[in-house]
Amino acid sequence: MFIDLNVPAPTPSSQLGQSQSKxxxxxxxxxPATVTFAPGQISSLENRIDLLVHLGYTVLALNQTIQTKxxxxxxxxxxxxxxxxxxxxxxxVLLKRLTIVLDEGSEKGFGLTTQNTPxxxxxxxxxxxxxxQNSLSLACLTHTLPSPLTTHIIALPLAAPRLPFRLxxxxxxxxxxxxxVFELSYGGALGADADPSSGMxxxxxxxxxxxxxxxxxxxRVTKGKGVLVSGGIVNDAxxxxxxxxxxxxxxxxxxxxxxxHAATKIPQSLILRAQTRRTYRAVLSEPxxxxxxxxTTQPGASAPAPxxxxxxxxxxxxxxxxxxxxxxxxxxxxxxxxxxxVNGKRQRDExxxxxxxxxxxxxxxxxxxxxxRKKTKTKDGGP
Amino acid sequence: xxxxxxRWILVEFIPCTAPSPGRTPAAQAASGGIGGSDVETSSKQIxxxxxxxxxxxxxxxxxGAVGASLTVKYYSPRTNVCxxxxxxxxxxIAWAGVTMLSTIDGQRYxxxxxxxxxxIKQAQLAAIQHNREVIARYRALAKTPAGYQDSYEExxxxxxxxxxxxxx
Numbered sequence: 001m002f003i004d005l006n007v008p009a010p011t012p013s014s015q016l017g018q019s020q021s022k023x024x025x026x027x028x029x030x031x032p033a034t035v036t037f038a039p040g041q042i043s044s045l046e047n048r049i050d051l052l053v054h055l056g057y058t059v060l061a062l063n064q065t066i067q068t069k070x071x072x073x074x075x076x077x078x079x080x081x082x083x084x085x086x087x088x089x090x091x092x093v094l095l096k097r098l099t100i101v102l103d104e105g106s107e108k109g110f111g112l113t114t115q116n117t118p119x120x121x122x123x124x125x126x127x128x129x130x131x132x133q134n135s136l137s138l139a140c141l142t143h144t145l146p147s148p149l150t151t152h153i154i155a156l157p158l159a160a161p162r163l164p165f166r167l168x169x170x171x172x173x174x175x176x177x178x179x180x181v182f183e184l185s186y187g188g189a190l191g192a193d194a195d196p197s198s199g200m201x202x203x204x205x206x207x208x209x210x211x212x213x214x215x216x217x218x219x220r221v222t223k224g225k226g227v228l229v230s231g232g233i234v235n236d237a238x239x240x241x242x243x244x245x246x247x248x249x250x251x252x253x254x255x256x257x258x259x260x261h262a263a264t265k266i267p268q269s270l271i272l273r274a275q276t277r278r279t280y281r282a283v284l285s286e287p288x289x290x291x292x293x294x295x296t297t298q299p300g301a302s303a304p305a306p307x308x309x310x311x312x313x314x315x316x317x318x319x320x321x322x323x324x325x326x327x328x329x330x331x332x333x334x335x336x337x338x339x340x341x342v343n344g345k346r347q348r349d350e351x352x353x354x355x356x357x358x359x360x361x362x363x364x365x366x367x368x369x370x371x372x373r374k375k376t377k378t379k380d381g382g383p
Numbered sequence: 384x385x386x387x388x389x390r391w392i393l394v395e396f397i398p399c400t401a402p403s404p405g406r407t408p409a410a411q412a413a414s415g416g417i418g419g420s421d422v423e424t425s426s427k428q429i430x431x432x433x434x435x436x437x438x439x440x441x442x443x444x445x446x447g448a449v450g451a452s453l454t455v456k457y458y459s460p461r462t463n464v465c466x467x468x469x470x471x472x473x474x475x476i477a478w479a480g481v482t483m484l485s486t487i488d489g490q491r492y493x494x495x496x497x498x499x500x501x502x503i504k505q506a507q508l509a510a511i512q513h514n515r516e517v518i519a520r521y522r523a524l525a526k527t528p529a530g531y532q533d534s535y536e537e538x539x540x541x542x543x544x545x546x547x548x549x550x551x
Contacts, residue, residue, distance in 0.1 A: 051399075051493070054397070054495075055493075190483055199494055236399055237399050237491045238485070238493075240493065245482075245498050247479055247482060248482055251475065272548070356427075
């Protein structure tokens with residue numbers, strides 16, 4: 001199951017006209033209500049997706065790139081109408097991704113704030129492409145914390161001669177601990193013409209040399225742990241199969257199983273983690289507050305009786321019951337764990353607002369119990 | 384025992400035209416032919432292109448590690464399927480050389496490594512399996528009924544015989 005998280009989406013023809021006519025702030029023309037793509041662009045994208053399927057990829061993410069700042073006024077999600085125009089394919093999953101290229105202009109802030117959350121809520125994955133030292137530290141430290149705005153992918157401009165910043169271990173380690181991954185686009189390895197909007201610079205032999213040098217550096221600093229490979233290919237002729245790309249990573253110094261994970265397991269867990277943007281601070285189960293009654297001596301004893309009936313309900317209720325009363329029987333705990341598994345899995349599919357509120361109360365509840373609950377990742381929800 | 388160990392790499396070269404969108408195998412089937420480039424590629428040209436690619440990317444030392452043992456054992460111009468034999472130790476260098484190939488004789492290709500194995504038998508089986516999958520894909524696109532006898536059947540048999548005839 002191979003995943004390519006960077007298939008550059010074509011810029012729609014209507015938007016190109018727009019960007020030429022307006023200049024800076026002032027009277028903004030209204031953003032185009034409909035985004036139109038030329039039929040040639042649609043057919044070339046269809047061809048590229050065909051090729052990717054032939055090469056063995058099953059999950060793709062269409063990538064929309066934005067320079068410098070995310071402006072709510074004229075930002076249009078071009079991926080939604082694009083996806084609507086593509087042919088139906090079974091066995092293929094298409095995701096939507098937004099990349100913001102950070103340069104000097106974005107150091108003061110580039111629009112990834114809580115007030116812009118509804119704008120970015122329609123994208124499945126967010127990512128940043130820092131080009132300066134300051135923007136790199138911004139990206140690694142602040143934007144990887146769990147929130148509705150977490151950017152899970154940090155892409156680096158590998159084709160630039162001499163990376164404009166030093167990759168410090170502390171920065172990278174914090175980002176990895178928060179769950180971000182660093183992305184290597186294999187297009188640069190072949191000296192391909194880079195995506196012009198991605199800010200990576202031109203292709204050719206020089207870019208190839210820089211790519212190898214810089215990619216090796218990234219692998220060294222991350223010690224092979226949080227590395228993701230993806231395409232970023234503009235020309236169809238530069239596409240490569242997933243196992244070929246894994247082999248190229250081995251040449252970079254990545255161990256063979258880490259290279260294989262970089263195209264399978266790491267993007268897989270990344271997509272799941274990206275869904276935590278919809279939850280409150282990456283808590284995935286839905287806790288429910290239960291106030292223990294003063295009269296009943298053992299609320300824990302009454303729990304096993306209604307347990308089968310409650311197996312369908314948010315079973316974290318059972319956990320909340322046990323919080324104030326630490327004495328629990330073993331069988332009760334095992335049933336509650338399995339019930340939590342069943343529901344934990346279901347919770348992942350549903351959204352959003354209820355879990356946010358529940359998360360709040362859960363915080364209150366757990367503070368009262370004095371026990372710290374870490375980020376519940378999908379470990380217990382997994383098969 | 385000190386035996387000389389090899390790796391057999393099964394590569395499919397997908398022809399495409401750049402920079403305009405590549406013609407996928409689906410498009411080619413629709414146009415009624417498999418392959419169809421004007422230039423006749425042969426195993427010698429593949430070997431030359433591979434040698435050039437390894438020298439450009441891994442230098443003379445890379446070619447030195449790989450060159451003595453690199454042979455192109457089988458190439459079918461109809462399906463663009465190629466079987467390459469390399470020594471086991473530097474096989475990743477040869478594999479990377481194949482991946483970084485972009486043109487053979489001026490025609491652009493996408494090299495797609497389908498299978499890597501340590502014995503010739505597995506490589507033969509993988510090649511036959513790959514041919515069958517490709518034919519199945521063409522047939523699914525053409526929507527021919529199940530029992531229909533078409534020219535693909537004969538192609539499958541002749542290619543299977545050629546592949547089986549491979550010697551170490």
